[in-house]
Amino acid sequence: MNGAVGVRGDLWLNAAVLARGLEIAAVAGGWTCLMGASGVGKSTLGRMVAGLPVAARLEGVLRVPEGRVALMGQSDQLLPWASALANVTLGARLRGARPDVARARALLADLGLAGMEDRRPAALSGGQRQRVALARTLIEDCPVVVLDEPFSALDAATRAAMQDLAARALAGRTVILITHDPLEAARLGDRAYLIGAAGSRALPLPPGPVPRPLDAPEVLAAQAALFAALSGTGAP
Numbered sequence: 001m002n003g004a005v006g007v008r009g010d011l012w013l014n015a016a017v018l019a020r021g022l023e024i025a026a027v028a029g030g031w032t033c034l035m036g037a038s039g040v041g042k043s044t045l046g047r048m049v050a051g052l053p054v055a056a057r058l059e060g061v062l063r064v065p066e067g068r069v070a071l072m073g074q075s076d077q078l079l080p081w082a083s084a085l086a087n088v089t090l091g092a093r094l095r096g097a098r099p100d101v102a103r104a105r106a107l108l109a110d111l112g113l114a115g116m117e118d119r120r121p122a123a124l125s126g127g128q129r130q131r132v133a134l135a136r137t138l139i140e141d142c143p144v145v146v147l148d149e150p151f152s153a154l155d156a157a158t159r160a161a162m163q164d165l166a167a168r169a170l171a172g173r174t175v176i177l178i179t180h181d182p183l184e185a186a187r188l189g190d191r192a193y194l195i196g197a198a199g200s201r202a203l204p205l206p207p208g209p210v211p212r213p214l215d216a217p218e219v220l221a222a223q224a225a226l227f228a229a230l231s232g233t234g235a236p
């Protein structure tokens with residue numbers, strides 16, 4: 001298996017196989033998208049890479065480089081009683097380290113949340129909460145980052161802006177992006193896999209560095225091809 005993060009083998013849930021014959025090699029220092037039907041095990045694989053407990057088991061090989069892995073999940077998972085700033089610095093405080101408050105403020109400002117540092121999650125919109133969660137992920141400075149549908153709750157314009165921000169902020173990291181959005185994969189993926197019960201296969205992506213422009217013809221063509229592959233209406 002090449003790449004910084006790799007998965008090979010069969011994923012089982014109790015006595016049933018979720019996905020057989022997985023062959024996933026993430027791009028070291030780039031973005032690798034995991035796509036596929038609901039329930040096939042994408043979040044499970046993301047949690048395994050992050051070293052978190054899962055219900056399923058992998059019969060095969062999971063390779064993750066040394067060092068911490070950051071995971072940003074489908075829901076923002078912010079502490080409701082803590083301010084945006086306190087949520088961003090939570091990891092350091094949990095580890096007993098001194099939180100880098102200046103960096104947390106800078107990240108929040110970079111994500112368009114200047115002036116909202118003291119607000120609790122209930123006083124933020126869904127998109128603002130996701131941005132706080134992204135800042136909390138970014139401040140960890142982990143070489144490997146798993147993003148599990150991080151932008152799925154956002155409106156289209158905010159989602160595109162967040163994709164740009166995340167691509168800039170995570171440049172050089174190894175990113176595993178779990179997404180159902182063909183346009184997101186076409187913009188952000190250096191490599192993409194379709195995961196199904198019968199295994200994983202690479203999907204076609206446009207050339208060029210990420211994030212790719214939303215309206216580039218090759219991005220829109222890839223979006224259509226990915227959609228066809230996901231819906232089973234065309235060969236990738």
Ligand SMILES: Nc1ncnc2c1ncn2[C@@H]1O[C@H](COP(=O)(O)OP(=O)(O)OP(=O)(O)O)[C@@H](O)[C@H]1O
Nearest residue numbers: 013018036037038039040041042043044045055056
């Ligand atoms: N804690 C759990 N206990 C038992 N089964 C679980 C648990 N978490 C997930 N599963 C099951 O494991 C399988 C894989 O779930 P997973 O969340 O990885 O799928 P997914 O591909 O990410 O789906 P989605 O696209 O809907 O998020 C599903 O069948 C799910 O019901």
